[in-house]
Amino acid sequence: MNIQHHISLKPYNTFGLDVKSLMFSEVNSLKELKDTLTLNQLEQFMFLGGGSNVLFTKDFDGLVIKNNIKGKEIIEETDEYVKLKIYSGENWHKLVMYCVERNWGGIENLSLIPGTVGAAPMQNIGAYGVELEKVFIELEAFNLNTFEIEVFKKTQCEFGYRESVFKRKLKNQYFIFSVTLLLQKQPVISAEYGDIQTILAEKGIQKENASIKNISDAVITIRQSKLPDPKVLGNSGSFFKNPQITVEHFEKLKLTHPHIKGFEQENGIKVPAAWLIEQSGWKGKRIGNTGSHEKQALVLVNYGGATGNEVWDLAQEIIKSVKTQFDIELEAEVNVI
Numbered sequence: 001m002n003i004q005h006h007i008s009l010k011p012y013n014t015f016g017l018d019v020k021s022l023m024f025s026e027v028n029s030l031k032e033l034k035d036t037l038t039l040n041q042l043e044q045f046m047f048l049g050g051g052s053n054v055l056f057t058k059d060f061d062g063l064v065i066k067n068n069i070k071g072k073e074i075i076e077e078t079d080e081y082v083k084l085k086i087y088s089g090e091n092w093h094k095l096v097m098y099c100v101e102r103n104w105g106g107i108e109n110l111s112l113i114p115g116t117v118g119a120a121p122m123q124n125i126g127a128y129g130v131e132l133e134k135v136f137i138e139l140e141a142f143n144l145n146t147f148e149i150e151v152f153k154k155t156q157c158e159f160g161y162r163e164s165v166f167k168r169k170l171k172n173q174y175f176i177f178s179v180t181l182l183l184q185k186q187p188v189i190s191a192e193y194g195d196i197q198t199i200l201a202e203k204g205i206q207k208e209n210a211s212i213k214n215i216s217d218a219v220i221t222i223r224q225s226k227l228p229d230p231k232v233l234g235n236s237g238s239f240f241k242n243p244q245i246t247v248e249h250f251e252k253l254k255l256t257h258p259h260i261k262g263f264e265q266e267n268g269i270k271v272p273a274a275w276l277i278e279q280s281g282w283k284g285k286r287i288g289n290t291g292s293h294e295k296q297a298l299v300l301v302n303y304g305g306a307t308g309n310e311v312w313d314l315a316q317e318i319i320k321s322v323k324t325q326f327d328i329e330l331e332a333e334v335n336v337i
């Protein structure tokens with residue numbers, strides 16, 4: 001176990017923000033995690049996976065623990081399905097590629113999402129019509145108070161839209177150690193999302209005959225065309241959640257904004273934050289070293305040398321504009337530290 005001091009976290013967050021951490025350690029096993037926590041009885045520590053959903057607004061005055069716990073195990077396999085346990089430090093997209101190569105279906109719509117496997121249940125990652133909870137069986141979490149491993153079944157995780165119990169009630173109390181997923185050997189594809197259908201049609205692939213590789217390729221094409229590559233332009237994907245408003249509010253907005261988009265939910269209408277931001281005049285706008293991306297208004301970017309506070313100030317301006325114009329309060333999706 002090796003603790004480094006005063007290191008820059010720039011390589012460890014996809015926004016590319018140059019903040020410092022008082023201490024930094026990578027853990028490769030549960031034992032290393034326990035040793036690190038026992039030896040450093042610090043008030044302040046935090047876990048980092050891929051650093052793809054975090055905005056650092058200041059130096060971190062504690063210990064950053066980078067999760068590097070890797071491995072996969074087949075728990076059960078039949079002609080129909082595979083139950084696969086994956087350790088939390090594995091890269092999410094590599095896992096998706098591993099499953100696509102074997103034609104194990106279920107997570108192909110979640111191709112190219114940056115980050116680690118452990119972060120996936122934290123916020124119930126979702127894209128192109130599929131959320132993690134669809135394939136989720138259970139996870140093992142390390143209780144930071146008792147030092148015991150506990151199993152959380154799906155209902156115990158209280159998944160919601162970009163939500164789980166680990167972001168709410170149990171925040172900062174657990175370290176996610178492994179995740180077990182149910183993958184289908186006779187996959188049923190999800191191609192409801194308009195852009196996926198367009199790409200399949202362009203390639204002359206019938207929806208009924210599409211393979212999970214076709215879906216994964218389509219998702220990768222869509223993401224690459226809209227979302228900036230963090231290696232080239234620092235960002236953390238969608239900066240805000242898509243807000244949900246009441247039907248009455250939506251109907252009222254429709255009178256003044258007839259082109260407003262909305263997706264019906266169980267108890268309200270989900271409105272695309274990207275559309276609200278674009279209508280408020282922010283799409284593609286650059287302020288100093290930061291801005292809203294020209295191809296996807298919901299993505300805030302670091303053009304180089306931005307500070308977390310600069311990004312956060314921009315976010316506040318956007319929130320204000322959207323509130324004034326639509327009376328909707330945008331909520332950040334990223335964790336602000």
Ligand code: EPU
Nearest residue numbers: 127128129237238240241242272274275278295296297298
């Ligand atoms: N739109 C605009 N302006 C834009 C971009 C989009 O008006 O600049 C409109 C589009 O016309 C579309 C709607 O907004 O009707 C939705 O856009 P898109 O399909 O690109 O998805 P999104 O709602 O902006 C969400 C997720 C993404 C995920 C995509 C695809 C959230 C916060 N974001 O974005 O997730 O990849 O759907 O399913 O739910 C992430 O979480 O980091 C992320 C990238």
